[in-house]
Amino acid sequence: MQGGSTGIGYGLKYQARCIADVKADTDHTSFLTGTLSLKEENEVHLIRLSSAGTELICEGLFSHPNEIWDLASCPFDQRIFSTVFSSGETYGAAIWQIPELYGQLNSPQLEKIAALDAHSSKIKCTLWWPTGRHDKLVSIDEQNLFLWSFDTSKKNAQVQSQESAGVLHSLSGGAWDPHDYNALALTCESSVQLWDLRTMKKTNSIDHPHVRNLDYNVKRKFMLVTAEDESGIHIWDLRMLKFPVLELPGHAHWTWTVKCNPEYEDLILSAGTDSAVNLWRASPPSGDKPSSESFDSPNRPVDPLLNSYSDYEDSVYGLAWSYREPWIFASLSYDGRVVVESTKPHLPRK
C-alpha cells in the first residue's frame, strides 16, 4: 500500500499461479505464464521486457487446453516448455513447443511435442535438467518420481526410470540440484527427501514438516532453502541436516515459494499468501554452529529483510528470477497480475 508501485505490471485475463523465466532466451528478458481458469479457455502468455526495461510486451498468446498448475521453461530451447494441467478430475503433463511463425498467425496453436502420460496420480510438477543441453526431465506426482528422456528432434519423451516414494508421503514438489545433477530434493508431507537419480533412491531426508517449496542456492553448494506453511523460511546445509543453518521469519501467512537468486548468492526471494513478496539477504554464519540468532534482531547487524513488495491484491504464487538480468524478478499474483520488479535499489554495492 505504501509508496505505490515501483514495478512494471501486466495483466492476465484470468487467475494464474505459475510463471517461469525463459532461460534459453539470451537476447531478451522474457517470462512464460499460464492461466488457471476452470471454465474459460486458458492461455499461455510469452511476455518480454522491453529493451528500455519500462514496459512488458506480450510476445505471444497461445491457448492451452486445460488450466495450468505448473509451468517450466526448457533451459536450452526458448520455444519449448512444459506444463502440468488438470481439469476437473483429469490431469496431465506435456511438453509444448511454441510454433515458429506465431507472429503471423492470428490464434496460433501450441504444438504438443510430448505427453508425459505415465502418471497414475495427480501430477505436481515438472523439472528440467538445470542447465545445458540435457534432454532430461523429471516429473513428480503425489507418489512417484519419473525421469524422462526427451528427444527434441523425434518429439517424444520416454520414461527412463521411475520410482515410488511410497503412498504415505504424498510428494508436493521438488528442485534439481544445480551443483550435482544427480541430486534432487523433493518435498512431501512430513519431510524433505533427497534423491539420487542414478540409483533412483532416497539418500537422505530432512525431517521438517509442511515444506511447501524449496530451492537450491545456485551459487553456494550444499545450501537448500525451504519455505513452510507457518514457520517461514529455513536455510539448510546439506551436510548438516539436523538443524537449519538460518531461519527467516517468512510471511504473515503461508510462505508459498522461495527462489534463490542465480547471481547474488545471499539473495532470496519469497512469495506468500499474505499478498507480498519479500526480498531477503541471508548470509548463513560461516561457523558450524546452527545459529538461531535471527530471532534476536538486536544481535544482528542487519535486518535480513531487504524489502517487502506488498503492492499485490491477492496471494502471490508465481515467482521467477530472470537469468539474463539477475536483479530482475517477475511475480504473479492470483488475480492474474504479473509484476516485474528490479531489486537494484536493494542490492549491495559492489
Add this chain to the structure above:
Amino acid sequence: MGEDDVPLDDKAKRMRDLLSSFYSPDHPNSTSMSPKATSRFATLDTINTTSFDADQYMNLLVQKSNLEGLLQRHVEMAAEIKNLDTDLQMLVYENYNKFVSATDTIKRMNNNIVGMETNMEQLLEKIMSVQSRSDGVNTSLFEKREHIEKLHRTRNLLRKVQFIYDLPARLAKCIKSEAYADAVKYYTGAMPIFKAYGDSSFQECKRASEEAVAIIIKALQGKVFSDSESIQARAEAVMLLKQLDFPVNNLKVQLFKKLEEFLVDLHLESKEIRHSSSDLGGIPLSPSSCAHEASIREFAEAVRAYRVIFPDSEQQLFRLAKSLATKHFEATQQYIKKQLASADLVGMLRVTWTHVLLMDEVLPEAGLRDFTFEAAHVAIKQYVASRFSHLLLDFSGTLVKVHDNQKGVIEEEYPLQVALEISKNALVQGSMDALLDFRRLLDENLEVLSALTDLIIDWVQEGFQDFFRKLNDQFLVLSGKKYSANQDLIFGEGDKVLPGLVLLLAQLSVFIEQNAITRISEEISSLSGGGSRGHDNGPAFIPAEICRIFQSAGEELLQHYISLKTRKILILLKKRFTTPNWVKHKEPREVHMFIDLLLQELDTILNEVKQILPEGLHRKHRRTDSNGSNTSSRSNPLRDDKLVRSNTQKARSQLLESHLAKLFKQKMEIFTKVEHTQESVVTAIIKLFLKSLQEFVRLQTFNRSGFQQIQLDIHFLKTTLKDTAEDEAAVDFLLDEVIVAAAERCLDPIPLESAILDRLTQAKLAKNSEQSPAS
C-alpha cells in the same frame, strides 16, 4: 709582548731602547708604552707615582694652567711640602723610642747567657748517677719477681682444674635451683678443656657433666614445649639449647607441626560451628563461635610465641596464616555452592575477618589483610554468580513444574492462570530475595565488605543483566523456538512443546518487560545509593535493553503460540480437504464435522487465552466503528452479485476483478500486529485459519454439492465466529472470500438458498446446544 713585536724596523727598535733606558728597567710594561701614550697619560696626577718627573711635570703644569692657576698651585704645593716635612719629623721621633728600648734589651740578654753553661754540666752529672743506681736495684729484684709470676700462673691453672672437677657438682646445684643459664655458662666455659683433655685426664669429670647437661637439655626442652611457661622463658630456653649445640631446628619443626595440627583441629571445630550456627537459623555469633574465637586467640598467641622464639621463621608463619585464611575461604566457597543465605555468608565472613584481624596483630607483615581482601573478592563474586545461577535454576524449576503439570491431566479449573501467577511470583520473589540478600551483604558493616561495595553493586547489576539474558534464552528453548545445544533439557523437540506453556511464557515476558524490570531496576538503583559510581566501570544493568529483549521475546512467543495453534488447525484443514473427492461430493445435509472439531479447538484456545491474557475491549469498539461496517456492507452485495452471476460471462469476471481490487484495499487489515489481549490473539488465529481455508479451497475443484457444502460450513461459521472474533469486518470479509474462492473453483456454482442455509444452521445449533448440556 715586547718580544712579540720584535720584527720591526731598526728605527723603532732604537726608539724603544732609548725609552727603556730612560725609564726604570723594573717596569718593562711601562717601557713598552709608546712615547705618545706617555705624554698623553702624563697628567698632573703623576706627582704621587714613582715615575714622577719634576721637569715634565713643570712643563705640563705651565702648559695647562694659566697664571692664576699657577700661583694658586704654587701656594698649594708649598703648603703640601710643609706638611710633608712635619710628618717626616713626627715619624722619626716616634720610632726613635723603639730603637732605644730594643738596644737595652739586647744588652740585658748578653749578660744572662754567660752563667748558664756551668749549670747544665752539673745537671748532666747528677742524672748519670741516678741511672746507675736504678740499674742496680733492677738486677737485684729480677729473680724474685720471676718466681712470683710463675707461682701465679700455677695458681690459675690449679683453679681451672678445680673448676672442672667441681663442674658436675656445680651443674647439679644449678639444676636444683633451675639456674639453667648459669649451668650453660659454666658448661660452655669448660667445653674447650673437655675438648682438649676430655679423653684423658678429665674423663670422669666430662662424663658426669655431660650427664648433667643432658638433664638440663631435657629440662629446657620441656620448658620450650610447655605452654604454661612465659614466652620469655621459652625463648631463653631455646637460646640456651642453641648454645648447647642442641639441634634446634628439630624443635622448630616440631613446634611448627604442633601449630599446624592446631590449625587442622581448629577447622574441624569451625565446621561444627557453621553447622550449629546455620541450624540456629543463621545467627552467626553463637556462644560456640565465641569459644571458637578464643581458640583462635590462643592460636594467635602460640604463633606470636613461635615467632619470638624463632625469629627467622616468619615466612613459614606467613604461610601458616595464609593457609588459615584460605581454609576459611574454602569453607565459605563450599557453603556458597550449597546456596547459602547472605546472612550466613556475612557471618562466615565476619568470623573469618575477626580471625584474620587477630592473626594480623600477631603477624602484621604477612599481608594477611590484602590476602583476605583478595579472597573475599573472589568469594563474594562467586557468591553473586552462584546466587544468580540458583535464581535461574529455581525459576526454571518452577517453569518445569508448570510444564509437567501441563503434561499431566490437571483437574484444576484454570491451571494456566495458576501457573502464571506462580511463575510471576517465583520470578519477582526470587529476584527480590536475591536483592535482599545482596542488600544484606552491602549493609553489613564489615570492613572487607564495605571495601567491595562498589564491586558488589556492579556484580549484582551484571548478574541481573546476565540473568535476564539467560532467562530469555531459556524461554526460547522452552518454547522450542531455539534449538538448544544440549538436548538434555527436559523438553525435547519443538513439536512436543505445549502451546499453553508458550502462551504462558509470552505473558511472562510481557510481565517481565512491563513490571518486573522496573521493580528490579528500582531496587538496584536504591542499592547503589543514588550514586553513579557503580556505573562508570563495566557494563551495568541496562533495563532498557532487557525490556527490549523481552518485548521482542513476548511478541515472538505470542506469535509462536499462534503458529503452534494454527499448525494444529492446519492439520485439521488438510485432512478435511485432501480426503474427500470434491468433484464427486454429495449434496450437503448438515454442517460438516470438521467445523465441530475446529470450534472445539477454538474453545480450548479461548480457554487458555482467557486464563492468561487480559481483555482488550476498547480495540473492538474502535475497529467496528471506523471501517468495519462499511466493509461488510460492501462485501455482502458483492457476494450475492458474484454467486448469482459468476458463471455467466467473462465480462462478469472482469467486473469481479475490479471489485476484488477495491476490496483488497482492506487487505492490510487482515494481518495486523497481534497484541497481548484475548481478543487479539483469538482473532489472529481465526484470521489465519480462514485465510488458510481460502487457500485450501483454491487448490481444489468442486462440483455443485461440494461448493454448497463449503457454503453451508461458512454460513455456520459466520454465526458462531461473530461472538469470538474481535475484528468482525476482517473475519466477515475472509469468510466471504472463502465462498468466493469456492465459487471460482466450482464447475457449477449454484448456491444454496438462504432459507435452506438458515434451516441447516439452526438445526446444527440446536443439536449443539442439545449435546452440550447432555455431555
